[in-house]
Amino acid sequence: MTGCRNIIDRLEKDYTLPREDFQQLLTGLSPEDEEYLYERAREVRHQVYGKDVYLRGLIEFTNVCKNDCYYCGIRRSNLNVQRYRLSTEEILDCCDRGYALGFRTFVLQGGEDGYFTDDRVCQLVSEIKTRHPDCAVTLSIGEKSRESYQAFFDAGADRYLLRQETSNPVHYRFLHPEELTIENRKRCLQDLKDIGYQVGCGIMVGSPGQTTDHIIEDLMFMGDFKPHMVGIGPFIPHKDTKFRDEAPGTLADTLHLLAILRLMLPNALIPATTALGTIHPLGREKGILAGANVVMPNLSPSTVRDKYLLYDGKICTGDEAAECCRCMERRMESIGYQVVVSRGDAKQENTDVLL
Ligand code: 5AD
Ligand code: FES
Numbered sequence: 001m002t003g004c005r006n007i008i009d010r011l012e013k014d015y016t017l018p019r020e021d022f023q024q025l026l027t028g029l030s031p032e033d034e035e036y037l038y039e040r041a042r043e044v045r046h047q048v049y050g051k052d053v054y055l056r057g058l059i060e061f062t063n064v065c066k067n068d069c070y071y072c073g074i075r076r077s078n079l080n081v082q083r084y085r086l087s088t089e090e091i092l093d094c095c096d097r098g099y100a101l102g103f104r105t106f107v108l109q110g111g112e113d114g115y116f117t118d119d120r121v122c123q124l125v126s127e128i129k130t131r132h133p134d135c136a137v138t139l140s141i142g143e144k145s146r147e148s149y150q151a152f153f154d155a156g157a158d159r160y161l162l163r164q165e166t167s168n169p170v171h172y173r174f175l176h177p178e179e180l181t182i183e184n185r186k187r188c189l190q191d192l193k194d195i196g197y198q199v200g201c202g203i204m205v206g207s208p209g210q211t212t213d214h215i216i217e218d219l220m221f222m223g224d225f226k227p228h229m230v231g232i233g234p235f236i237p238h239k240d241t242k243f244r245d246e247a248p249g250t251l252a253d254t255l256h257l258l259a260i261l262r263l264m265l266p267n268a269l270i271p272a273t274t275a276l277g278t279i280h281p282l283g284r285e286k287g288i289l290a291g292a293n294v295v296m297p298n299l300s301p302s303t304v305r306d307k308y309l310l311y312d313g314k315i316c317t318g319d320e321a322a323e324c325c326r327c328m329e330r331r332m333e334s335i336g337y338q339v340v341v342s343r344g345d346a347k348q349e350n351t352d353v354l355l
Contacts, residue, residue: 003024011263015223015263016264026212037259044262045266045293047266049347052340053293053332053339054340055341056138057095057101057103058109058300059109059299060298062086063308064084064110064115066113066114067112067179070176071235071238071311081240082307083307086304088124091108094106094299097299097321097322099132101325102341104342105137106138107138107139107296108137108139112142118152121151121152125157129155134343136158137156137158138200139160139161143180149188149191150195159197159198159200160198162201163201163203167182167217167221169182171211175209200231201229201230202227202232203218204232205232205235206254215257222265228346229346230268232258234254236278238310251280255286255290258292259290259291261291262291269344271287271294271295271296272284272285274314274315275314285335288337294344295332297316297328302319302320305319
């Protein structure tokens with residue numbers, strides 16, 4: 001038992017571990033060690049961010065996607081999806097309503113939709129920044145060229161989310177069709193970082209075919225890459241995909257990884273994701289108590305909420321933004337945390353010298 005505590009203490013001190021120790025941390029913790037891991041993750045989180053929870057207003061502005069990721073409900077070959085695109089006015093209206101509710105970050109998330117050319121994305125970003133100069137704009141619109149990323153950045157985009165999904169090339173191939181490669185995904189992440197974005201990467205926990213070795217590879221990749229944000233959530237099957245009968249990722253595995261990531265990246269912005277709230281009614285609260293510090297209520301118009309279904313059973317699809325926001329405030333207060341009106345930037349760069 002003390003062996004594992006020692007590993008947790010070393011992770012907190014060194015921000016990384018040798019492979020065998022990651023293996024032990026992932027597979028060999030007693031319930032007491034597990035509790036200790038959460039305590040340390042919470043403590044580190046409190047040292048850096050106190051009990052503040054940052055809000056991100058998620059705007060799912062298009063569910064049209066040219067990609068065909070095998071796990072995803074809005075993959076192009078799913079003909080059962082009613083496709084939609086929000087107009088510029090609708091998107092700006094979401095931001096205005098979000099602003100009034102206290103949001104200071106807007107996350108524009110969408111499929112890889114050719115209608116949204118670089119020019120259109122740039123116009124959208126710069127219009128949002130003109131109307132709300134005190135807000136951050138985060139893009140989550142997939143793989144682009146370095147030039148495109150630069151153009152979005154020059155238009156005012158602050159942050160970019162692009163999960164690698166898995167860092168292992170063979171596993172990546174198992175989850176994605178030929179035209180997508182982990183090499184290009186990592187190229188994108190590096191370009192984004194070099195350009196100056198606050199960058200988020202991340203994985204699905206318990207995705208089909210995922211092994212402990214894959215997770216270790218993910219942790220090592222993220223330890224090296226030092227993202228500003230890490231989005232992880234359980235894999236959840238979608239009925240119109242070939243993974244429909246696969247088991248979902250578990251709450252325990254997701255919480256465990258959240259806590260490990262908090263110790264590895266003390267300053268990171270780590271959301272308690274909607275997927276986590278979907279597999280357990282108190283998933284997001286538990287995520288915060290395992291070290292997460294961000295929640296992302298949905299600001300999309302309620303008319304399109306139920307059309308952006310990456311997985312089955314997604315929560316909050318019937319709720320108005322205002323309701324969702326109040327609900328989130330109550331949920332965070334119920335565990336002794338408070339959502340704050342702030343852009344919620346990372347406390348400092350995740351460089352080698354932390355805290
Ligand atoms: N289950 C859980 N998460 C999923 N995502 C896509 N499909 C699923 C699924 N079936 C996640 C991916 C993507 C993010 C936007 O949503 O990790 O990066
Ligand atoms: Fe969306 Fe509760 S957080 S309804």
